[in-house]
Amino acid sequence: MAENKKKSVWEAYRFSIILVGAILVGSLIGIKMGTKAVMFKPLGDLFINGMFMVVVPLVFVTISGSISAMS
Numbered sequence: 634m635a636e637n638k639k640k641s642v643w644e645a646y647r648f649s650i651i652l653v654g655a656i657l658v659g660s661l662i663g664i665k666m667g668t669k670a671v672m673f674k675p676l677g678d679l680f681i682n683g684m685f686m687v688v689v690p691l692v693f694v695t696i697s698g699s700i701s702a703m704s
Contacts, residue, residue, distance in 0.1 A: 643650065663670045 662673070
């Protein structure tokens with residue numbers, strides 16, 4: 634007999650909750666600091682560039698792997 638295990642909301646939606654929380658924190662910092670929040674721009678630029686370093690090669694490898702697997 635299969636036992637149904639219920640996941641808590643935190644376990645099921647952990648990353649979504651963290652993402653929404655980070656968006657809210659960033660929005661509140663932007664509202665509170667106003668134009669002085671521009672001092673965090675280098676951190677955002679580093680994050681975006683890091684994402685490009687991961688996503689672009691991942692897409693390239695996925696497409697080339699799919700093409701090479703075609704028969």
